[in-house]
Amino acid sequence: xxxxxxxxxxxxxxxxxxxxxxxxxxxxxxxxxxxxxxxxxxxxxxxxxxxxxxxxxxxxxxxxxxxxxxxxxxxxxxxxxxxxxxxxxxxxxxxxxxxxxxxxxxxxxxxxxxxxxxxxxxxxxxxxxxxxxxxxxxxxxxxxxxxxxxxxxxxxxxxxxxxxxxxxxxxxxxxxxxxxxxxxxxxxxxxxxxxxxxxxx
Amino acid sequence: xxxxxxxxxxxxxxxxxxxxxxxxxxxxxxxxxxxxxxxxxxxxxxxxxxxxxxxxxxxxxxxxxxxxxxxxxxxxxxxxxxxxxxxxxxxxxxxxxxxxxxxxxxxxxxxxxxxxxxxxxxxxxxxxxxxxxxxxxxxxxxxxxxxxxxxxxxxxxxxxxxxxxxxxxxxxxxxxxxxxxxxxxxxxxxxxxxxxxxxxxxxxxxxxxxxx
Numbered sequence: 001x002x003x004x005x006x007x008x009x010x011x012x013x014x015x016x017x018x019x020x021x022x023x024x025x026x027x028x029x030x031x032x033x034x035x036x037x038x039x040x041x042x043x044x045x046x047x048x049x050x051x052x053x054x055x056x057x058x059x060x061x062x063x064x065x066x067x068x069x070x071x072x073x074x075x076x077x078x079x080x081x082x083x084x085x086x087x088x089x090x091x092x093x094x095x096x097x098x099x100x101x102x103x104x105x106x107x108x109x110x111x112x113x114x115x116x117x118x119x120x121x122x123x124x125x126x127x128x129x130x131x132x133x134x135x136x137x138x139x140x141x142x143x144x145x146x147x148x149x150x151x152x153x154x155x156x157x158x159x160x161x162x163x164x165x166x167x168x169x170x171x172x173x174x175x176x177x178x179x180x181x182x183x184x185x186x187x188x189x190x191x192x193x194x195x196x197x198x199x200x201x
Numbered sequence: 202x203x204x205x206x207x208x209x210x211x212x213x214x215x216x217x218x219x220x221x222x223x224x225x226x227x228x229x230x231x232x233x234x235x236x237x238x239x240x241x242x243x244x245x246x247x248x249x250x251x252x253x254x255x256x257x258x259x260x261x262x263x264x265x266x267x268x269x270x271x272x273x274x275x276x277x278x279x280x281x282x283x284x285x286x287x288x289x290x291x292x293x294x295x296x297x298x299x300x301x302x303x304x305x306x307x308x309x310x311x312x313x314x315x316x317x318x319x320x321x322x323x324x325x326x327x328x329x330x331x332x333x334x335x336x337x338x339x340x341x342x343x344x345x346x347x348x349x350x351x352x353x354x355x356x357x358x359x360x361x362x363x364x365x366x367x368x369x370x371x372x373x374x375x376x377x378x379x380x381x382x383x384x385x386x387x388x389x390x391x392x393x394x395x396x397x398x399x400x401x402x403x404x405x406x407x408x409x410x411x412x413x
Contacts, residue, residue, distance in 0.1 A: 201384030
């Protein structure tokens with residue numbers, strides 16, 4: 001899990017959610033890519049972030065895309081965050097004894113515009129949270145930042161500021177993550193995506 | 202040669218020293234890591250050994266601090282006994298003696314650089330194992346591997362003080378970008394017969410480079 005490096009955090013606000021990630025791809029100490037995508041849209045109002053081994057991140061992105069599209073065809077509606085979380089969990093547990101080395105983070109709004117976040121371990125145990133979830137090599141640092149910064153009922157702009165500070169300061173203490181950051185704020189009116197300027201060391 | 206023990210603090214690093222006519226420029230990053238955690242992001246890896254000789258430390262933080270302290274003591278003793286400052290060669294030889302005789306227990310890779318009356322500026326590198334190499338310029342630490350090509354291409358003998366300072370800022374900056382175990386600020390020290398000028402280069406003042 002320490003091979004490629006990553007830091008992903010999701011937080012709940014007032015009628016909105018935020019998901020943020022760093023952009024580094026490394027081979028242990030060497031930085032190979034500073035623009036590696038780890039957070040992907042699932043639907044218009046839901047994103048999934050995948051922290052861990054880069055090859056599994058890419059493979060799972062494609063597998064989830066296929067399963068969500070099939071769901072849409074069969075059910076004739078878009079998948080809800082809670083259902084998608086179970087889909088992800090099942091996909092990971094299918095490989096219980098030869099797992100994908102990823103830890104997913106899901107953030108989105110359900111059909112009633114209620115915020116939803118959760119994260120999982122590499123074999124699909126779902127952890128639902130009402131405040132924030134973290135994963136990646138900087139997860140310990142992120143826990144500290146989120147626990148001290150988070151407060152309930154923040155609007156999209158305040159939530160953006162808070163999640164950005166939590167991520168930037170957490171990755172600055174982790175040698176394996178950083179090199180740029182992306183933040184998505186998901187609101188009922190749409191998703192705002194912003195790139196952060198961070199330390200490139 | 203010993204490796205780092207589990208949990209031992211690592212000066213995963215980029216260090217560098219360049220000789221010019223009149224003295225030397227030494228530079229280092231400021232990250233100390235314990236595994237992936239950045240234990241200190243403002244470390245000073247440029248350690249004074251005497252008023253005109255500095256060493257750049259990489260490898261185990263504990264080992265290099267201990268060795269530098271011992272050499273510093275011997276420098277004081279030499280000055281007291283001889284009434285003059287020891288040469289850089291003397292300091293480097295002392296580092297070598299300790300690093301070589303204790304090679305099984307140490308994880309230390311050190312660059313010694315400074316100015317003395319006899320030779321002006323000198324740069325010596327003592328990699329793990331305890332061999333001594335006098336060079337025009339030296340790079341060391343985990344980040345050095347990423348900048349050998351850049352340094353070989355950019356270095357010319359006979360550069361002046363300003364050119365050497367630009368050279369080290371560019372080189373250490375490039376290594377910091379690519380090496381996960383190097384980061385923070387760039388500390389630069391210029392050692393001449395008149396003394397030591399220390400400078401800090403923050404991330405926003407680095408020479409421009411491609412970062413994707």
